[in-house]
Amino acid sequence: MVRGRVNWHWIGVRAAKLAVGLAALAFALTATAHAQDDDAPFVPAWTQSYINPFPETDKYKLYVIGDFLAAGLATALPEALDESASIEIEQETRNSSGLARPDRYNWSRRIEDILEDQTVHVAVIMLGTNDRRRIRAASGFEDFGTEAWAEAYRLRVDSIIEKLTKAKVAVYWMGLPIVADEEGRAEYEQINSIIRERAYIGGVKYIDTWNGFSDQFGNFSAYGPSVEGVTKRLRDNNGIGFTAEGNRKLAEFAASVIKRDLAAARRERSIPLAGDEQQQAQIARMSQEQRPDEQDNVDEATAETGDAVAPVPGDITVAEENAENGRGNRAVSFSDYSPPGEQLAIDIGDNLTALATISPANILSARGARQQLPLSERLYYRVLVQGEKLKAPEGRIDNYAWEGG
Template sequence: MTNPPPVARRTRFRLLLSAFIALVLAIPLPVVYSTNIAHAQEVRPRRSIIDFIFGTRRRKPQVMRPVAEPPRKKRPHKSVVRAGSSIVKVEPPTIQKRPDAKKVLVVGDFMASALADGLTAAVEEDPGLAIEKGADGSSGLVRTDHLDWPTTLEAKIGELKPALVVIMIGANDRQQMSVAGKKEKFRSEAWNTEYEKRIEAFIGVTTKNKIPLIWTGLPAFQSPSLSADAATLNNLYRSKVEMAGGTFIDIWDGFADENGKFIASGSDVNGQPVRLRGSDGLSLTKAGKRKMAFYLEKDIRRLTGNDEIANLIRLDSSNLPLEGITPQSTITKIERIAPISFLDPELDGSKALLDSNLVPKTSGISPRDLLIEKGETGPAPEGRVDDFQWKKAEKPAG
């Protein structure tokens, strides 16, 4: 038997080798994955015989992405105290109102109800003020068949004896009114005339009982037409309240943008951005109620005479630090003056300094005048910490 020629043997070897290579390439290579998914690791495939013959094929390294654990929900912290084997829930301490606390009666519609909630939160830590909510959400000055506010307010004043009355009303009054048995359209001439009379009658109840009054204006609303009508009603309220000697509080800017248009979100009493209004464009959130009350706090304390810093030492002629100073005395070298009060103790709105009549008349130039007029600083008084002047040693006598 003759051997095949060398060319035929090489051809047969190449065919067998090609078939073997094709068979090996058809078999999938096993891949080893790391079981630790907390850190991304590179996947390294096994090397086959083909890799040894023809070299390792370069592949892009596959990286396992870490699996992020879902965030855990934090449970609200509860203050608890263990008493033996049982757990007792501790409630935050509440400040009790004094028996002689001044009562502030808040009346009106659903906006007045929100205002009362905000004022309650505002004076929560003040034992000298108590908020009485007397609002009716569906009421107004148009539908007297639902609620006659002058008569109702008279009864509430006789029952509660408030020190101050706060009114907020008008959001339900954009409707026709019955005048002398005839239906009048909203904002018609007859409607305006009758509505002004009802405002005066409402205010007259507080005037007759000699009780201070705060009338709170309406804020902007999501509806442009409702906002326009609210602005018109605010003008009526302001003119009538100020004519009767009451206080009108305008809160419009706190719930509108720089153009006076409605905003749903804005800054709260701490300057933080929050949601102020509800999704209906009418109601107020908790932050919105608190912000509305913020506009009234100062006037409420002024009108009720409830001084927030009651323990502050008041300065008068008997306890001034500088003694022996009379209005007629003259000082040529000014170094100190009598202190002034940080507050207005009498709550009378006076802008005069406390005991300004005791401040002596001066003929010299104060350090302030010297700095402003000449741009110079006066020498430090002898012995003060900033007195850096060298003193000449006195020569001994003789």
């Protein structure tokens, strides 16, 4: 008779050591990068949220930057965010400004001044409406639509993105909306394509608004569904600007993305504590030093569940057209944020704690995540972190036991 078994304890312990080693390496590299930049604000090495989870002030400071469309957006954004307790909104707009003529108003220089004098955590930018004109490049004035014009415009978009991202600002660049004039529509699409490309390359978020203000055929319509789902006039008579209802809907597109990132930042501040008492105390102390008022303004949903995770904004669905118009309905959804996986904290010595994220495939929503087993009882935690040897039931395929003569 020959009988053999796989030593799962041995495999689990070494897998855990490998995971810890990789996490420690990533932690050390990130910590070194931060150490080299003494002027940079503190951002924990494990941060995964787009918005800094540990702002230097008690509130997030959000700047709305841009032209007359941005000015309308700024009036509606506070209501759309509904975050008066944690966000302070500042408006920095010039109606006739743009990027094509810095000799008239230089946005790159103005942003430098803002960053020098103020603390900025979030920037919502809407520029380009006034840029359908010649641009002054190194070679002289270039006509709109030429490759030389596009290259010069790319450089100016890059300059703004670079200044803001170096200052650790979370940037949201709003795309231009569809307009009534067909020629202007084609030109705005060219501007949007440049901004979308540079936002992607620069690592910032581009928010598309084009389809949100077109009809079911993709054409311009001055009327459309409001945030309540009722058809109202959304655009001004000039076919470019927005009415008050249009600004509310425009702000909702920005707010839905920002709310998700704020929820992720709050969730990251509330790191699930795991491990021994020393590990828990270290993580709690680091979080408390950055945000001592973490548990302030906890809403009723969080209080009922006792869960430290901030509530996720719900779906807001608006009808594209009323049935009375005879054109059917189409829904625009501002959907829930899907949370990341569990974070494991492991003391790696020298007052450093490595954190790794494991995202179980069966966690599809924040509600589903709260229904899962506690972290200390999860299978991967017991095997990979604690090194526990799990006994396989007799006869199961992973029992790896054979008998024979």
